[in-house]
Amino acid sequence: xxxxxxxxxxxxxxxxxxxxxxxxxxxxxxxxxxxxxxxxxxxxxxxxxxxxxxxxxxxxxxxxxxxxxxxxxxxxxxxxxxxxxxxxxxxxxxxxxxxxxxxxxxxxxxxxxxxxxxxxxxxxxxxxxxxxxxxxxxxxxxxxxxxxxxxxxxxxxxxxxxxxxxxxxxxxxxxxxxxxxxxxxxxxxxxxxxxxxxxxxxxxxxxxxxxxxxxxxxxxxxxxxxxxxxxxxxxxxxxxxxxxxxxxxxxxxxxxxxxxxxxxxxxxxxxxxxxxxxxxxxxxxxxxxxxxxxxxxxxxxxxxxxxxxxxxxxxxxxxxxxxxxxxxxxxxxxxxxxxxxxxxxxxxxxxxxxxxxxxxxxxxxxxxxxxxxxxxxxxxxxxxxxxxxxxxxxxxxxxxxxxxxxxxxxxxxxxxxxxxxxxxxxxxxxxxxxxxxxxxxxxxxxxxxxxxxxxxxxxxxxxxxxxxxxxxxxxxxxxxxxxxxxxxxxxxxxxxxxxxxxxxxxxxxxxxxxxxxxxxxxxxxxxxxxxxxxxxxxxxxxxxxxxxxxxxxxxxxxxxxxxxxxxxxxxx
Amino acid sequence: xxxxxxxxxxxxxxxxxxxxxxxxxxxxxxxxxxxxxxxxxxxxxxxxxxxxxxxxxxxxxxxxxxxxxxxxxxxxxxxxxxxxxxxxxxxxxxxxxxxxxxxxxxxxxxxxxxxxxxxxxxxxxxxxxxxxxxxxxxxxxxxxxxxxxxxxxxxxxxxxxxxxxxxxxxxxxxxxxxxxxxxxxxxxxxxxxxxxxxxxxxxxxxxxxxxxxxxxxxxxxxxxxxxxxxxxxxxxxxxxxxxxxxxxxxxxxxxxxxxxxxxxxxxxxxxxxxxxxxxxxxxxxxxxxxxxxxxxxxxxxxxxxxxxxxxxxxxxxxxxxxxxxxxxxxxxxx
Numbered sequence: 001x002x003x004x005x006x007x008x009x010x011x012x013x014x015x016x017x018x019x020x021x022x023x024x025x026x027x028x029x030x031x032x033x034x035x036x037x038x039x040x041x042x043x044x045x046x047x048x049x050x051x052x053x054x055x056x057x058x059x060x061x062x063x064x065x066x067x068x069x070x071x072x073x074x075x076x077x078x079x080x081x082x083x084x085x086x087x088x089x090x091x092x093x094x095x096x097x098x099x100x101x102x103x104x105x106x107x108x109x110x111x112x113x114x115x116x117x118x119x120x121x122x123x124x125x126x127x128x129x130x131x132x133x134x135x136x137x138x139x140x141x142x143x144x145x146x147x148x149x150x151x152x153x154x155x156x157x158x159x160x161x162x163x164x165x166x167x168x169x170x171x172x173x174x175x176x177x178x179x180x181x182x183x184x185x186x187x188x189x190x191x192x193x194x195x196x197x198x199x200x201x202x203x204x205x206x207x208x209x210x211x212x213x214x215x216x217x218x219x220x221x222x223x224x225x226x227x228x229x230x231x232x233x234x235x236x237x238x239x240x241x242x243x244x245x246x247x248x249x250x251x252x253x254x255x256x257x258x259x260x261x262x263x264x265x266x267x268x269x270x271x272x273x274x275x276x277x278x279x280x281x282x283x284x285x286x287x288x289x290x291x292x293x294x295x296x297x298x299x300x301x302x303x304x305x306x307x308x309x310x311x312x313x314x315x316x317x318x319x320x321x322x323x324x325x326x327x328x329x330x331x332x333x334x335x336x337x338x339x340x341x342x343x344x345x346x347x348x349x350x351x352x353x354x355x356x357x358x359x360x361x362x363x364x365x366x367x368x369x370x371x372x373x374x375x376x377x378x379x380x381x382x383x384x385x386x387x388x389x390x391x392x393x394x395x396x397x398x399x400x401x402x403x404x405x406x407x408x409x410x411x412x413x414x415x416x417x418x419x420x421x422x423x424x425x426x427x428x429x430x431x432x433x434x435x436x437x438x439x440x441x442x443x444x445x446x447x448x449x450x451x452x453x454x455x456x457x458x459x460x461x462x463x464x465x466x467x468x469x470x471x472x473x474x475x476x477x478x479x480x481x482x483x484x485x486x487x488x489x490x491x492x493x494x495x496x497x498x499x500x501x502x503x504x505x506x507x508x509x510x511x512x513x514x515x516x517x518x519x520x521x522x523x524x525x526x527x528x529x530x531x532x533x534x535x536x537x538x539x540x541x542x543x544x545x546x547x548x549x550x551x552x553x554x555x556x557x558x559x560x561x562x563x564x565x566x567x568x569x570x571x572x
Numbered sequence: 573x574x575x576x577x578x579x580x581x582x583x584x585x586x587x588x589x590x591x592x593x594x595x596x597x598x599x600x601x602x603x604x605x606x607x608x609x610x611x612x613x614x615x616x617x618x619x620x621x622x623x624x625x626x627x628x629x630x631x632x633x634x635x636x637x638x639x640x641x642x643x644x645x646x647x648x649x650x651x652x653x654x655x656x657x658x659x660x661x662x663x664x665x666x667x668x669x670x671x672x673x674x675x676x677x678x679x680x681x682x683x684x685x686x687x688x689x690x691x692x693x694x695x696x697x698x699x700x701x702x703x704x705x706x707x708x709x710x711x712x713x714x715x716x717x718x719x720x721x722x723x724x725x726x727x728x729x730x731x732x733x734x735x736x737x738x739x740x741x742x743x744x745x746x747x748x749x750x751x752x753x754x755x756x757x758x759x760x761x762x763x764x765x766x767x768x769x770x771x772x773x774x775x776x777x778x779x780x781x782x783x784x785x786x787x788x789x790x791x792x793x794x795x796x797x798x799x800x801x802x803x804x805x806x807x808x809x810x811x812x813x814x815x816x817x818x819x820x821x822x823x824x825x826x827x828x829x830x831x832x833x834x835x836x837x838x839x840x841x842x843x844x845x846x847x848x849x850x851x852x853x854x855x856x857x858x859x860x861x862x863x864x865x866x867x868x869x870x871x872x873x874x875x876x877x878x879x880x881x882x883x884x885x886x887x888x889x890x891x892x893x894x895x896x897x898x899x900x901x902x903x904x905x906x
Contacts, residue, residue: 537733537736537853538736538737540733540736541733541734541735541736541737542737544730544733544734544737545734545737547682548682548685548734550682552631552634552683552686555635555680555682555683556634556635556638558680558682559638559639559642559669559673559680560638562669562679562680563642563666563669566662566665566666566669570662571662
């Protein structure tokens with residue numbers, strides 16, 4: 001099963017590559033339409049839009065998924081129901097492809113809902129309590145986005161068709177599009193875990209690592225960004241984009257800080273995904289959709305690679321995910337640590353790796369155009385924080401001393417996992433430049449003063465020094481976390497959002513319903529409608545029986561009495 | 573002695589008397605029919621070997637003759653006071669009262685459960701179905717709407733509340749008969765066709781139920797729980813009782829539905845409410861009778877076997893009719 005899907009998806013991705021090159025070179029865009037049913041004035045039509053953006057995204061998605069499925073052949077080899085896992089991943093890829101190629105809202109809804117549902121199934125794959133909780137949090141947060149898209153479908157029915165791409169340029173000042181844009185932004189925010197809804201992404205790390213590599217690095221979380229890129233012409237000057245800018249910048253900043261307090265390997269990587277998502281959303285809301293798309297693609301490459309390396313490390317550490325147990329791995333597993341290093345440095349934006357092209361372009365566009373001070377400061381600060389937690393991670397995992405048990409086996413020769421990582425390594429090195437030559441037919445003109453240009457390097461160096469200093473924990477180090485307890489709690493627990501999303505939302509209702517149940521269901525309503533009415537009826541019946549069990553003469557006499565009364569009062 | 577040829581003879585006169593009563597064109601003819609009805613029913617129910625049935629037939633005779641006398645006098649008064657038009661209300665009330673007593677409807681129903689307690693099942697069947705025909709039709713010839721609606725409400729309430737505290741199956745069916753009388757009186761105020769429909773379905777349901785009890789020789793509620801009935805008998809019992817109560821997929825829902833339709837169209841909202849609520853109480857005590865029989869775990873006696881009097885091929889047919897007649901009845905209009 002794994003081999004088949006590997007080859008199929010890989011060739012699919014190569015196919016997409018060649019078509020994409022052809023389409024970009026000739027400026028083509030193909031719109032297929034298949035009329036399923038047509039009856040009087042109603043017609044059900046399935047449409048597919050293939051332009052360079054969807055082909056490029058499909059290429060990346062299928063490449064990553066093929067590599068991940070092959071990787072999971074070795075990672076999940078002790079799993080009894082591996083076929084079930086592979087089928088779930090394939091259905092996930094199918095939903096994502098459906099989302100990518102659809103120009104109308106109904107097939108977007110099918111892909112979107114499929115993504116949410118299958119990611120729930122995948123998150124609860126290891127069926128323990130933590131996975132169940134995480135799955136519930138994931139599914140319900142994504143459900144809000146589904147509801148928003150359903151409402152968008154209702155509103156767009158006003159225009160007669162659900163093909164939104166035809167209406168975007170013409171209906172910008174319409175009230176319907178105002179409402180639609182609001183809902184689309186909220187849907188994208190739930191899917192890509194921006195500030196009100198960001199508690200599910202670290203929690204979804206309870207999923208198996210291949211799932212995290214595919215789903216939570218490149219496909220599920222980028223669906224929201226992709227939707228906003230598609231709707232970009234509609235949303236570009238609207239007020240909601242400013243709100244999205246604010247929230248996504250805060251997401252970027254918050255997750256950068258929280259990643260510095262985390263000691264769970266996958267959670268650090270999840271929070272770095274969240275930070276990069278905030279970056280993508282913020283540059284999108286500033287009005288540069290193609291740069292956002294560029295960063296989406298390069299980020300998916302190196303983040304998937306990062307997750308796969310993390311999977312290898314977790315396997316070797318006997319399924320321990322805590323980085324305090326790891327250390328010195330660069331000496332023992334050179335190939336894996338090569339991949340880890342390259343993806344980490346690409347994440348930081350070290351020159352001429354793939355992350356550099358997109359991240360540096362973003363930062364330079366932010367400096368070049370005139371935005372306000374908060375945007376500027378938070379962008380650069382978050383870049384510095386990225387380097388901070390990245391270097392902290394590298395120090396803990398690869399450079400400091402080994403902290404696990406005495407007897408260990410660091411096994412690097414698992415060539416199935418390594419080969420899949422090498423494919424992504426190749427792409428992660430080259431995709432930056434390759435994409436910049438394809439997507440941008442002419443380069444952006446950026447003219448910056450010298451120090452502003454070097455701000456990135458200053459911030460990166462600062463972050464790396466801080467990362468080095470923070471990871472030098474000795475047995476006699478002062479626990480600064482305890483010294484600033486309240487502030488540390490706030491920053492470390494993701495600004496309390498997981499608590500608010502789970503406990504905060506459900507506690508009030510559960511408490512209230514307990515009060516209602518005890519007082520009404522098992523209390524007063526028993527007297528007023530349960531046993532109480534039965535008692536009343538029973539008493540009436542007993543009362544009636546007293547009059548029923550009588551002397552027979554009384555019955556006859558009562559009849560005569562009735563007639564006498566009638567006679568007396570009405571005739572005489 | 574009461575052998576079969578006697579029964580045949582008196583049954584024939586019973587049927588004939590009802591026909592006399594309803595097809596005469598003068599009130600005298602009606603009264604004659606009622607008297608012959610009474611006279612021919614008494615030998616059917618009296619059995620000189622059994623003291624209880626003698627007493628029952630005596631009670632029946634007393635009440636019915638009282639009602640007939642009253643009816644006759646009211647007819648005579650009506651003929652003499654016809655010129656005075658605002659007597660019409662009173663006369664109609666008094667005629668209706670005597671007919672109501674003949675039927676066993678509230679507020680003159682007190683004899684009914686007593687007498688039903690003393691008769692055997694087949695005689696009960698006659699009493700509950702055939703004996704109601706001629707008073708009802710006579711009621712439809714000259715009725716006072718306000719008085720009758722008041723009587724209907726009393727019927728419903730007494731029929732439902734009186735039956736809650738009973739354990740004898742005959743008395744339960746008597747109270748349910750009083751309740752159904754309420755529905756039937758209302759339907760005869762609407763149209764005679766509707767009454768005929770209701771009456772036919774009601775008598776069919778009562779027949780199925782009474783024949784079931786007759787075959788199993790059951791007179792009291794506790795006898796239901798200690799017999800080992802097989803599954804089909806229990807199913808039939810369940811379906812029949814629910815059908816009598818008026819639950820939708822069964823046959824008994826249809827006439828009640830039509831009556832409620834009429835009620836709502838003509839805005840009799842309060843009356844609708846009373847019809848509904850009393851129906852609920854009635855269904856409660858039907859279900860109380862049969863609930864143990866359709867649970868998975870029920871009491872079984874190992875030392876006693878149920879002996880059926882005759883074969884029960886009729887029973888399966890009757891439950892089939894109860895279930896499917898709602899659907900089959902829509903084929904009437906095809």
